[in-house]
Amino acid sequence: MARSLQSDSTRRQERADRILDVAVELMLRWGYRKTTIDDIARQAGVAKGTIYLHWKSREALFLAAIFRELLRAGEEMLHRIEADPEGILLSHLTRHSLFVTLNRPLTRALFLNDTDLLGDFLQLANVGTPTLAQQKLAVIEKLLLFLRERQLLRTDMDVRTQLYSVSAIMMGFLMTEQYLAEDQRLSAEQIADEAAAVIQQRFESGQAPAPETMQEAREYFAPLLRTYIGAAREWFQRPETGASLRL
The missing domain is CATH 1.10.10.60 (Homeodomain-like)
Known part of the structure; x- marks a missing residue:
């Protein structure tokens, strides 16, 4: 039975x-x-x-699809970070985040707020989820502060400026491809590497991190990211979404 x-x-x-x-x-x-x-x-x-x-409605079905995609993208990114000895550095995080996003069309559309593809569903997807967005920003800000305290990021600009600039750089690298001819485009790996190089030159201190510092950073950041993924999973499995599935 x-x-x-x-x-x-x-x-x-x-x-x-x-x-x-x-x-x-x-x-x-x-x-x-x-x-x-x-x-x-x-x-x-x-x-x-x-x-x-x-699922109780068409909207609930698509909402489930969106959250499943975000969870899988987050878990893939976490796996790449944990497999990279220097994965916690901002330039490496940028590389992993962009690579995952570029290889997942739905994640990319969500990141860019692609209304041609997603239409008014973006408004629906944001209903009831501002806490998740706030948690994501909080995770990133905590990491930046942690890296600044250990001289792994420049401290001659404030965190708000760094957050804004990193977001703008990532957005630019994600959007540029659509304006280029096919023979001018780069692979996802090349795009991720170029973005990481820009982040490294603009924001990182140039100081080689000690192994113990990297380990400390990994032990600090991984639980933060897992907490965010867990919060997203919990939202996905709420009965009112009609999407109580295992992932």
Whole structure:
């Protein structure tokens, strides 16, 4: 009996993941406004009513897809940071963040507030989630302060200026590609490396970090990022989103 229940739960999870995969695929192809529940059901090979067994509305379905994407992007970034001995430095964080974002079209669209793709869904996605955005900014600000205290970032400019400038640099590197001809574009890895070089030259002190400082920084930052990811996961699994799924 227990095995049967577990099997049912697994099938339900797999079906929900397939539906979310299709929702993202069609949204990237046609945009949020033009993607319907009928389209998703047809492409996923399920009945329309099956979708409503998982999510109470079209909006809840897309909200679940968005939060799943953000969680997966955050977890991928955390994995890359933890695998990089100097992953906690701002230039390395920029490289990892950009690389992940450039390789995930939906994450990129969200980062750039792409209204052509996401339409008015961006307003819906922001409802009830300002706390997550505030937590993300708080994590970044805490890291900048930590790095400044250890002379791993310049301190002749205030944190607010650094936050603004880093955001502007990342936005520029993400947006430039759309204005270039195909033969002028760089790979995701090249873009991430170039952005990291700009951050390093503009903001980092040039002081080589001691191994113990890097370890201290990793022990400080990783739990902060995990806390943010955990908060996003908790929001994703709230009953009112209709998206109580494992990730």
